[in-house]
Amino acid sequence: MSLTHAILGVLDARPMNGYELGQFFDSSAGWVWSAPRSQIYPTLRRMEGGGLIEAERQVRGTKLERRVYSITEAGLAELRRWVAAPPDSASRRDPVLLQALFLDMVEPDVAAKIFEHVIGEQEAVISRWEQHAQRLLDKDTPLIRERLGRRSPAEHDTIVAIKAHVFEGGAAMAKARAEWAAAGLRLVRQEQAAQKIGSPGCGADADE
């Protein structure tokens, strides 16, 4: 139940309603975890039932009600317990690796397109993660300010260093993936070249 803990971690920075949480998870800040609102609202109700968070009803205008949730002592304890527990190594399935496993079944130029697609995608991901890491180091995101406001100034540098490190990690993983795809691209380009030389019967065949 990672969503529960993601929500606890956000509400530890400041109280929010479901709508705001949804916006947050949609933003780049929520890149590490995300959830549609249809999952957020029921989860909040469940968490409230479990005593991890508590709601304060507010009314905008005359009728529009919103439920602003804050983390409780029990929620804080649960968050700390979960953070300190060894992460369970669930089998990480990777659809892209699975697809690449069968790339020998298609023409080299099709395989090349797949790798190029991955490279482009990952490059966008890298810059997004890195930008956010920098913003955190600069203490320049809406949430980090609020979060730091509740902590002693002596801790501030450590806190942003750890949070930024997570986003640098996301960038690092994306880089590894992009480099892997680039190597794959070189691999299929070689294959493509070998095919061109081999096919018009201009001699010098490899293994026969």
Add this chain to the structure above:
Amino acid sequence: MSLTHAILGVLDARPMNGYELGQFFDSSAGWVWSAPRSQIYPTLRRMEGGGLIEAERQVRGTKLERRVYSITEAGLAELRRWVAAPPDSASRRDPVLLQALFLDMVEPDVAAKIFEHVIGEQEAVISRWEQHAQRLLDKDTPLIRERLGRRSPAEHDTIVAIKAHVFEGGAAMAKARAEWAAAGLRLVRQEQAAQKIGSPGCGADADE
């Protein structure tokens, strides 16, 4: 529906029954994708219904029946279609990054233990992926032999190069993760040291 395609990819090497597929997905070869048998059997039935695979009933002894599935022309076409299609970039949630995001909430030595745990775990993963990559390059796994048996010898080196590249990719991702965790460990160790110097009141406080 990645499991469907994973199964198609395996059955393209040779016909198998559900039990064998289960064994395969449990083995290191199935590290890229896995599924419990409770998911495999219904999926096979669905795929048979869809005409992607066809079953041959075999009887061992007098009563024990097994259904050996082979890929059909339609299945092969679907596999090729899926392989050539651009991978959809589903938001990749990462529970470990999420957990690390809140590591500032616990004592530095607890955070250090988490990072150490990740490092140890990833190192085991790296060697497994790398070993399998090497076995593929050596054409030395049960499945790759059967797979190559159905392809022209001229293709063999390309095929194993691509498949091995996938496992090298898995290793590369795990390495990136291990390095990230190692950097995280250095980060919290620094913090730990700063805390020790700072706490007994021996002066030289940073930011005040």
Add this chain to the structure above:
DNA sequence: TACACCATGTAAGTGGTTACATGATTGA
């Protein structure tokens, strides 16, 4: 005859996605 392995499933539950439903408030 007992144990490891072969073989195929069902059922209940979780976490997440997609689509749909409803209505209030604010500002151009």
Add this chain to the structure above:
DNA sequence: TCAATCATGTAACCACTTACATGGTGTA
């Protein structure tokens, strides 16, 4: 008054996990 945004949900579905159920076969 119209559109964008605020606000909270329900329903159906999908992929996957965990637990349970059943029985045959080969061999020590």
